Structures are given as structure tokens and as C-alpha cells.
Amino acid sequence: MKEEAFKQIANNKKAYHEFFIEKTYEAGIELVGTEVKSLRMGKCSIKESYVQIKDGEVFVIGMHITPYEKGNIFNKDPMRVRKLLLHKEEIRSLIGKTKEKGYTLVPLRVYLKKSLIKVEIGLAKGKKLYDKRESLKEKEDRREAARAVKISLRD
Numbered sequence: 001m002k003e004e005a006f007k008q009i010a011n012n013k014k015a016y017h018e019f020f021i022e023k024t025y026e027a028g029i030e031l032v033g034t035e036v037k038s039l040r041m042g043k044c045s046i047k048e049s050y051v052q053i054k055d056g057e058v059f060v061i062g063m064h065i066t067p068y069e070k071g072n073i074f075n076k077d078p079m080r081v082r083k084l085l086l087h088k089e090e091i092r093s094l095i096g097k098t099k100e101k102g103y104t105l106v107p108l109r110v111y112l113k114k115s116l117i118k119v120e121i122g123l124a125k126g127k128k129l130y131d132k133r134e135s136l137k138e139k140e141d142r143r144e145a146a147r148a149v150k151i152s153l154r155d
Contacts, residue, residue, distance in 0.1 A: 005112075005113075005114060006111050006112065006113055007111060007112040008109060008110075008111045008112075009039055009042050009044050009109075009110040009111055009112060009117070010042075010044040010045060010046050010109060010110040011046075011108075011109045012046045012047060012049075012106065012107055012108050012109060014047055015106045015107075015108055015122065015124065016108075017127075017132060017135070018124075018126065018127060018132075019104070019106060019122070019124035019125060019126055019127060020124060020125045020126075020127060020131075021106075021108065021122040021123070021124050022103075022122070022123050022124065022125060023122065023123040024108065024120055024121065024122045024123075025086065025090055025094070025120070025121050025122075025123075026113075026118050026119075026120055027058065027084040027085055027086045027118065027119050027120075027121055028084070028085035028086075028116065028117075028118060028119075029060070029082055029083070029084055029085065029110075029117055029118070029119050030082055030083040030084075030085065031065075031082065031117065032074070032076055033074065034067070034068040034071035034074045034075050034076070035065050035068070035076065036117065037068045037071070038065050038066055038067065038068040038071075039065060039110065039112075039117055040112070041068075043065065043066035044063070044064065044065050044066070044110050045063070045064040046060075046062075046063050046064075046107045046109075046110060046119075048062050049061060049062035049063040049064075049106075049107050050062060050104065050105065050106055050107070051084065051104075051105035051106060051107060051121050052105070053091065053094060053095055053098065053105075056091060056095075057083060057091075058083070058084040058086055058091060058094070058105075058121075059081050059082065059083055059084065060081070060082050060084055060107055060119060060121075061081050062079065063079075063082060063107065063110075064078050064079055065078055066078060084119060084121070094123065097123055098123075102125050102126060103123060103124070103125055104124050104125075104126070105121050105122070105123060105124070106121065106122055106124050107119050107120070107121050107122075108120045108121065108122045
């Protein structure tokens with residue numbers, strides 16, 4: 001099987017710190033021409049954004065796409081609400097899951113797949129403060145173990 005070409009545009013590291021990601025979905029996104037050009041240049045931020053379902057449609061709110069420099073009158077509002085494109089079955093499953101207590105949808109990354117711009121969204125459950133501390137400790141332990149291996153290889 002051939003490897004597909006991915007070019008990452010934006011990543012939401014904060015989401016992995018704030019939430020337990022239980023399942024991920026790949027969604028298309030409805031954009032205008034100047035937004036596509038801006039995204040291809042890597043000018044996007046999803047740090048403070050979230051996903052919401054309204055009337056059986058999925059929207060990403062708070063995603064910032066910097067206006068394209070040469071777009072003049074064709075540029076849209078950088079913070080506008082954008083529709084995500086998913087299959088009906090996926091939307092139904094997401095509606096059911098988000099009605100459960102504690103579940104939410106967060107955008108994890110924006111990337112270019114072949115010539116299409118995709119958004120990876122995650123079904124997430126919020127972490128408590130002690131969970132965050134625990135994951136930071138695990139990360140630090142892994143870092144120290146890697147450092148120890150690196151030092152022992154040098155000797």
C-alpha cells in the first residue's frame with residue numbers, strides 16, 4: 001500500500017494536555033479560495049477552537065485562518081464559523097456520544113492530504129487536574145529515560 005502525502009498545517013498540542021482523546025475522525029472543511037491559499041502557506045491556528053453540532057451539521061468554531069495577503073476584497077472573516085464535512089453515520093454517532101456526560105469534540109490538527117485540506121477531530125473527555133499532573137510526570141519520565149539511554153550510548 002502506498003504512503004499518502006501529508007503536510008501538517010496546524011496542530012493542537014493543548015488538546016492532548018486538556019483531554020483524553022478516545023476516537024478520531026477525519027473531516028473535510030468548507031472553505032473559500034483565499035482561505036485555501038492561506039492554509040497552503042501554513043497560516044492557521046486551532047488552539048482555542050472547538051467543534052459543535054447544530055441541526056445535524058458539524059461546525060468548527062474559533063479556528064483562525066489568517067487572511068491571504070493578495071486576497072483583498074475576496075478575504076472572509078478570519079474567525080468565521082466553518083462547516084465540517086462528515087458522513088451522516090459519523091455525525092449520528094458523534095451526536096450520540098456528545099450527549100453523554102463529559103464528552104466534547106475538539107479539532108486536533110489541520111493537514112493537507114493529497115490536494116485536499118482535512119481536519120482531524122477527536123472525541124474527547126476532559127482531564128482532571130491530577131490526570132494532567134500524571135501525564136506530565138509520565139512525559140518527564142520518558143524524557144529522562146531517553147536521556148539516560150543517550151548518555152549510556154556515548155560512553
